[in-house]
Amino acid sequence: MRKAFIKKLTELVEKDKDIQLLTGDLGFSVLDDFKMNFPNNYLNVGLMEANMIGMAAGMSLSGKKVFVYSIIPFITYRVLEQIRNDLCYQEVPVKIIGVGEGLSYGVAGATHHSIEDIAVMSALPNMIVISPGDPIEVEMAIEKSLNLDLPCYIRLAKSGDPVINNSDIDFEIGKGLILKKGRDVLIVSTGNMLEVGTKVVEKLEKINVSTELVSMHTIKPFDENLLISESKNKKLVVSIEEHVKTGGLASRVADVLISNEIRIKFLRVGLPDKFIHVVGEQEYLRDLYGLTPDKITDKILEKLEVKNKT
Amino acid sequence: MELYEISRSIRKKLIMMHYKSRTSHIGSALSIVDILVVLYFRILSVNPQKPSWEKRDRFILSKGHAASALYCVLAEKGFFEKKLLDTYCVNGGKLSEHPDRLNVPGIEVSTGSLGHGLSIGVGMALAAKRDKKNHKIFILMSDGECEEGSVWEAVSTAGRLNLNNLVVIIDYNKLQAYDRTDDIQSIKSVKEKFRNSGWDVREIEGHEFSSIEKGLKIPIAENPTVVVANTIKGKGIKEMEGKMEWHYKSPKKENLSDFLKELNSDEKSFHKKTD
Ligand SMILES: Cc1ncc(C[n+]2csc(CCOP(=O)(O)OP(=O)(O)O)c2C)c(N)n1
Ligand SMILES: [Mg+2]
Numbered sequence: 001m002r003k004a005f006i007k008k009l010t011e012l013v014e015k016d017k018d019i020q021l022l023t024g025d026l027g028f029s030v031l032d033d034f035k036m037n038f039p040n041n042y043l044n045v046g047l048m049e050a051n052m053i054g055m056a057a058g059m060s061l062s063g064k065k066v067f068v069y070s071i072i073p074f075i076t077y078r079v080l081e082q083i084r085n086d087l088c089y090q091e092v093p094v095k096i097i098g099v100g101e102g103l104s105y106g107v108a109g110a111t112h113h114s115i116e117d118i119a120v121m122s123a124l125p126n127m128i129v130i131s132p133g134d135p136i137e138v139e140m141a142i143e144k145s146l147n148l149d150l151p152c153y154i155r156l157a158k159s160g161d162p163v164i165n166n167s168d169i170d171f172e173i174g175k176g177l178i179l180k181k182g183r184d185v186l187i188v189s190t191g192n193m194l195e196v197g198t199k200v201v202e203k204l205e206k207i208n209v210s211t212e213l214v215s216m217h218t219i220k221p222f223d224e225n226l227l228i229s230e231s232k233n234k235k236l237v238v239s240i241e242e243h244v245k246t247g248g249l250a251s252r253v254a255d256v257l258i259s260n261e262i263r264i265k266f267l268r269v270g271l272p273d274k275f276i277h278v279v280g281e282q283e284y285l286r287d288l289y290g291l292t293p294d295k296i297t298d299k300i301l302e303k304l305e306v307k308n309k310t
Numbered sequence: 311m312e313l314y315e316i317s318r319s320i321r322k323k324l325i326m327m328h329y330k331s332r333t334s335h336i337g338s339a340l341s342i343v344d345i346l347v348v349l350y351f352r353i354l355s356v357n358p359q360k361p362s363w364e365k366r367d368r369f370i371l372s373k374g375h376a377a378s379a380l381y382c383v384l385a386e387k388g389f390f391e392k393k394l395l396d397t398y399c400v401n402g403g404k405l406s407e408h409p410d411r412l413n414v415p416g417i418e419v420s421t422g423s424l425g426h427g428l429s430i431g432v433g434m435a436l437a438a439k440r441d442k443k444n445h446k447i448f449i450l451m452s453d454g455e456c457e458e459g460s461v462w463e464a465v466s467t468a469g470r471l472n473l474n475n476l477v478v479i480i481d482y483n484k485l486q487a488y489d490r491t492d493d494i495q496s497i498k499s500v501k502e503k504f505r506n507s508g509w510d511v512r513e514i515e516g517h518e519f520s521s522i523e524k525g526l527k528i529p530i531a532e533n534p535t536v537v538v539a540n541t542i543k544g545k546g547i548k549e550m551e552g553k554m555e556w557h558y559k560s561p562k563k564e565n566l567s568d569f570l571k572e573l574n575s576d577e578k579s580f581h582k583k584t585d
Binding site: 023025026027028029031044046047048049050051073074078107108109110111112277278279280281284 | 374397399400401402404405407408410413420421422423424425454455486487488555
């Protein structure tokens with residue numbers, strides 16, 4: 001996803017000289033070409049994330065289109081008031097690019113895990129929160145972010161994420177994407193759990209559970225209409241996210257279902273409200289917390305009360 | 311064991327730990343090995359059998375990304391069994407890339423986000439003063455880390471309160487993750503800012519045991535002390551020394567024998583035996 005981001009930004013900067021990229025001392029091997037080819041559109045601010053957000057606000061107020069780049073905790077939690085006051089409150093459309101969503105930095109430990117970021121960022125008025133499902137969605141989100149009048153937060157994984165969407169998708173910020181239609185189960189996924197979502201769909205289809213898959217790349221504003229229409233006549237709605245279950249996708253889905261008086265079975269797949277002290281790579285931790293295709297499929301079947309488990 | 315033998319065996323262990331776990335930051339770890347060895351074997355008053363002994367000196371590794379080096383020194387000192395080091399960044403283990411104080415005996419503070427350690431140290435130093443306790447607080451920071459604004463808030467407060475039980479060591483290895491440190495914020499300005507906030511500023515050679523020991527044996531002064539340690543990122547492996555890419559890379563299988571040989575060879579050893 002990092003590569004997709006910089007590929008798209010490079011394309012854009014060639015046409016739009018107002019684009020500026022600020023980094024908090026990160027980007028080795030990812031930003032190298034951009035740094036070399038567009039020195040006037042690039043600055044390593046250094047290990048000064050709070051300063052970087054304020055600077056981005058100032059540049060944006062001076063007509064620049066500013067992207068700031070770092071690892072998620074350092075560019076969200078650490079600088080929350082700069083984001084709230086300098087960007088959200090004043091409606092300054094800086095684009096925050098965070099790397100390492102969810103448990104991407106598995107063994108690095110809890111200081112580097114990003115599992116509350118959606119909740120924290122969505123709590124801020126005016127903030128647009130995007131968690132793309134694959135590199136294609138990343139590219140589209142970056143491109144469309146240039147037209148926003150409000151700040152946005154785009155949450156990226158690290159690297160090696162598979163392409164899942166077709167390259168000609170009709171991508172709009174704030175509109176979920178239906179990847180596959182189905183009758184029985186509606187799976188709503190956000191961020192890099194999309195790949196897991198596709199695998200769950202395969203497993204369910206194999207045992208004749210017709211399953212629909214939606215990539216809900218924008219968490220805020222949330223595509224309420226899509227959820228209302230697609231949950232109709234389904235037996236179960238499932239939300240999947242590499243994020244705590246409170247304040248992220250699951251909470252949004254629950255909000256929409258309840259406030260629209262949609263009575264339906266609902267399964268939340270996500271992480272518990274705690275810091276993860278167990279050391280492990282992303283795959284290991286996903287397994288530990290039930291975020292693998294097998295474990296999710298089993299939970300879905302349990303919820304549907306289907307006897308023959310996978 | 312002599313200090314240089316301890317340092318050497320820790321460097322060898324680090325090569326293996328980073329090779330096996332394929333984790334970043336071996337350069338950051340190698341640059342602080344000698345400082346940590348002197349701290350734990352000559353300076354700090356700690357009790358490995360009683361890690362939470364009340365009168366112990368406190369040590370905070372604020373540059374948490376180099377925790378592998380600290381784990382090695384803690385194991386060498388006896389805080390836990392050396393075989394635990396083989397679980398570094400292994401699934402289901404306790405030793406994460408950045409240290410977790412709730413997982414590992416001897417880790418005082420969980421770090422990993424830069425620019426947090428000093429404020430916590432200032433709090434510990436103030437608490438010790440309020441309780442009329444004599445232990446000292448040592449904080450090891452990296453040079454890039456000194457760019458964080460939070461560092462300067464803490465520097466200011468420590469100066470204001472004359473916290474002379476506080477010792478900061480700066481690992482001046484000249485490199486951060488994506489630039490040369492002096493190109494972002496010069497070490498000269500760092501030293502001046504400490505001085506202007508009322509700190510004593512010292513300089514040492516960060517890979518010479520005698521220089522480190524002399525610099526860290528602080529006579530009770532009026533002021534907090536900062537020790538700028540002149541170091542080399544990746545110290546000990548020529549291929550890594552002073553190279554930015556070794557902030558990220560980890561040793562490959564085909565490098566192992568060369569790296570270990572380099573560390574074994576006495577001629578090339580950068581430590582004088584008498585040191
Ligand atoms: C607040 C914060 N921002 C960014 C990072 C990511 N990061 C880890 S190490 C590093 C570079 C650090 O350079 P330096 O402080 O000189 O430490 P060295 O590796 O040289 O020991 C960066 C940017 C971080 N851990 N914390
Ligand atoms: Mg450095």
